[in-house]
Amino acid sequence: MKKFLILLLAISTFACSSIKISYDFDRKADISQFKTYKLSKGTHTMKIQQLDRDRVIAAVEKEMAVKGFTKSDNPDLIVDVNISGKEVQSATSTTSGGYGGYGRYRGWSYGGGFSTTQINYDIDIEGTMVISFVDASVKKIVWQGTGTKTLLEHASTKKKEKNISFAVQKILEKYPPSE
Secondary structure, eight states: OHHHHHHHHHHHOOOOOSOOEEEOOOOOOOOGOOEEEEHHHHTOOOOSOOHHHHHHHHHHHHHHTTOOOOOOOOOOOEEEEEEEEEEEEEEEEEEEEEEEEEESSSEEEOOOOOOEEEEEEEEEEEEEOOOOOEETTTTEEEEEEEEEEOOOOOOOHHHHHHHHHHHHHHHHOOOOOOO
């Protein structure tokens, strides 16, 4: 149940700022030959909330159309989307107290005193969306883009739609590869 909750948070709250994007591709593949696509079965059955899954699918289909691809039952590419989330713990410390004062040695002297250090632990959810393009004829990945972001827990429906669309757009912005 906890894993399902993390996945639900992962997809529903991809925030628009500071998403880390990376991509990789097969240099031997002729990327220019791909004109048609189909979404994988796994994309249609991702273990996330149905409404969020529908948002992801709509965003991917929109971006594929922008890139000039056409949906097909006999595609050149299979587009596979995978979403995961994990808890990330961070710690911050704050020290207060103690004192220093003005004295004889070069203007400063240091005195004793008590100080305290407070450590705060935060647990965030880091969501990752991976979009893979698989050459349908040889069943090998030819391009893969990844987006990772610390997520917000309570996003409105409108914000979810905007954030998911933004994440898909930023990931697919790296296709075709420029290297």
